[in-house]
Amino acid sequence: MAVEETDVVVIGLGAGGENAAGLLADGGLSVVAVEERLVGGECPYYACVPTKMMVRAAGLLAEARRVPGMAGDTDVRPAWEPVAARIRDEATDSWDDAVAVERLTARGIGFVRGRGLLTAPREVTVGDRVFRARRGVLLNTGTAPAVPPIDGLAGTPYWTNREAVQAKEAPASLLVLGGGVVGVEFAQIFARFGTRVTIVQGGDRLLEREEPEASALLEKVFATEGIEVRTGAKVTRVGHDDDAFTLHTPDGTLTAERLLVATGRRPNLRGLGLDAVGLDENARALEVDDRLRVTDGLWAIGDITGKGAFTHVSMYQSAIAARSILGADGPAASYHAVPRVTFTDPEIGVVGLTEAEARDRGLAVATGHAELADSSRGWIHKVGNEGFVKLVEDTGRGVLVGATVAGPSGGEIVAALSVAVHAEVPTATLRTMITAYPTFHRALESALADLGS
Ligand SMILES: Cc1cc2nc3c(=O)[nH]c(=O)nc-3n(C[C@H](O)[C@H](O)[C@H](O)COP(=O)(O)OP(=O)(O)OC[C@H]3O[C@@H](n4cnc5c(N)ncnc54)[C@H](O)[C@@H]3O)c2cc1C
Numbered sequence: 301m302a303v304e305e306t307d308v309v310v311i312g313l314g315a316g317g318e319n320a321a322g323l324l325a326d327g328g329l330s331v332v333a334v335e336e337r338l339v340g341g342e343c344p345y346y347a348c349v350p351t352k353m354m355v356r357a358a359g360l361l362a363e364a365r366r367v368p369g370m371a372g373d374t375d376v377r378p379a380w381e382p383v384a385a386r387i388r389d390e391a392t393d394s395w396d397d398a399v400a401v402e403r404l405t406a407r408g409i410g411f412v413r414g415r416g417l418l419t420a421p422r423e424v425t426v427g428d429r430v431f432r433a434r435r436g437v438l439l440n441t442g443t444a445p446a447v448p449p450i451d452g453l454a455g456t457p458y459w460t461n462r463e464a465v466q467a468k469e470a471p472a473s474l475l476v477l478g479g480g481v482v483g484v485e486f487a488q489i490f491a492r493f494g495t496r497v498t499i500v501q502g503g504d505r506l507l508e509r510e511e512p513e514a515s516a517l518l519e520k521v522f523a524t525e526g527i528e529v530r531t532g533a534k535v536t537r538v539g540h541d542d543d544a545f546t547l548h549t550p551d552g553t554l555t556a557e558r559l560l561v562a563t564g565r566r567p568n569l570r571g572l573g574l575d576a577v578g579l580d581e582n583a584r585a586l587e588v589d590d591r592l593r594v595t596d597g598l599w600a601i602g603d604i605t606g607k608g609a610f611t612h613v614s615m616y617q618s619a620i621a622a623r624s625i626l627g628a629d630g631p632a633a634s635y636h637a638v639p640r641v642t643f644t645d646p647e648i649g650v651v652g653l654t655e656a657e658a659r660d661r662g663l664a665v666a667t668g669h670a671e672l673a674d675s676s677r678g679w680i681h682k683v684g685n686e687g688f689v690k691l692v693e694d695t696g697r698g699v700l701v702g703a704t705v706a707g708p709s710g711g712e713i714v715a716a717l718s719v720a721v722h723a724e725v726p727t728a729t730l731r732t733m734i735t736a737y738p739t740f741h742r743a744l745e746s747a748l749a750d751l752g753s
């Protein structure tokens with residue numbers, strides 16, 4: 301078998317892999333890009349983009365339902381068809397990546413559809429082709445839904461995010477297994493389209509990685525929207541017949557037309573040939589240095605690095621990895637100010653550390669809190685004004701190390717605090733800032749005033 305020579309092989313074209321392949325080609329290197337499914341990965345076809353189209357549609361319904369008592373009357377009759385059509389036609393091209401492939405090849409990148417396998421250092425095999433990468437290999441293989449080994453679940457037509465974004469109609473009822481980000485976003489979307497939703501969460505609260513105040517707020521809002529939340533739940537068995545799924549728990553059974561499994565992700569590391577380069581394919585994540593290097597001639601970016609499973613992290617890392625592969629200088633990767641947004645209503649925008657994480661690191665911590673409803677804008681906004689600002693200060697250094705903004709546009713407002721955490725702006729300086737009246741972000745002033753009190 302003839303070995304094909306190239307400078308770099310990229311295995312897996314998630315958001316970061318696609319971007320890095322382009323940067324490397326622009327930098328003058330020959331690049332072979334290997335993707336077994338769809339170029340662009342999870343985000344454009346099964347995750348961020350289609351789910352945020354759903355969030356937008358569900359938000360329109362919620363706003364229309366808020367009209368009575370504020371601005372007249374509405375008669376809201378949800379229809380899923382425009383949502384499904386938009387995802388099919390505008391977002392995913394019927395889950396076809398021809399345009400994305402064309403974008404790659406137009407930049408001179410060699411595209412190979414297939415499963416990439418590391419067969420030796422700097423060597424990748426795809427089917428019957430073998431590539432030797434002079435500079436090295438970049439891995440961006442991402443994650444797949446993790447499905448728990450619950451008795452009876454395998455073999456049933458349960459949904460993961462991949463089937464849920466292809467829904468042709470909103471089901472009459474839906475059980476959501478898992479109350480993390482995926483679970484809560486889909487739960488509220490479908491509930492707003494009339495689906496009777498129950499979240500069955502193993503952890504003791506929703507969004508257990510975020511501030512407990514955010515979990516409590518979501519649980520309160522979900523209750524008002526008719527979404528049932530069962531926390532601390534243990535599902536022992538899953539049943540399915542033509543009409544329904546049944547979850548068996550020690551407290552009884554739950555039944556619904558559809559079941560969405562949203563219990564986390566598993567990294568696509570198994571079967572990648574990591575043992576051929578002396579690495580453990582059973583690891584939760586690949587250990588990378590601050591240039592995204594795993595070992596000599598091997599780089600990794602995206603969800604498989606365990607630095608935050610978000611598209612913006614994958615993109616951020618792709619630029620650093622590409623620079624490293626090109627031998628160019630530039631800032632090293634730093635993760636002290638990773639932002640993330642749970643696109644529920646209220647949105648939960650977060651940056652950096654939660655209070656618990658800051659305390660676990662042994663920092664001297666002060667927190668500041670303000671309710672959005674108590675701000676002038678929150679009071680004016682009235683219906684749908686639930687939310688808060690929570691700041692986490694490292695009092696030793698006098699800087700914010702984390703913040704949460706929950707509420708209308710929480711994911712946008714938190715950007716101001718991302719700047720503060722990223723640039724380590726002294727809280728004393730933040731307190732001298734002028735915030736426009738009457739904006740939601742004026743609540744930042746109140747939260748700053750509350751710090752340590
Ligand atoms: C429902 C949902 C909603 C989300 N919403 C958001 C959001 O709003 N904002 C946000 O920032 N993040 C969101 N995320 C997370 C986001 O989707 C991921 O962080 C993002 O896709 C980045 O992943 P990645 O770059 O690691 O690779 P991925 O997108 O996972 O892509 C990896 C690619 O590698 C390919 N591959 C794997 N193994 C091989 C192999 N051996 N050979 C060839 N190809 C291979 C796969 O087919 C895949 O195309 C969401 C996730 C889910 C599940």
Ligand SMILES: NC(=O)c1ccc[n+]([C@@H]2O[C@H](COP(=O)([O-])OP(=O)(O)OC[C@H]3O[C@@H](n4cnc5c(N)ncnc54)[C@H](O)[C@@H]3O)[C@@H](O)[C@H]2O)c1
Nearest residue numbers: 448478479480481482483501502503562563564609641642
């Ligand atoms: N808006 C966004 O940026 C966005 C949206 C969706 C997903 N994501 C990314 O995708 C990642 C994965 O999200 P996710 O929600 O799938 O995972 P997750 O790890 O955030 O949450 C999974 C939840 O499922 C629960 N769980 C696990 N096993 C269970 C079981 N057997 N029964 C009941 N509950 C169980 C856990 O307690 C946990 O709370 C996120 O961490 C995030 O990085 C981001």
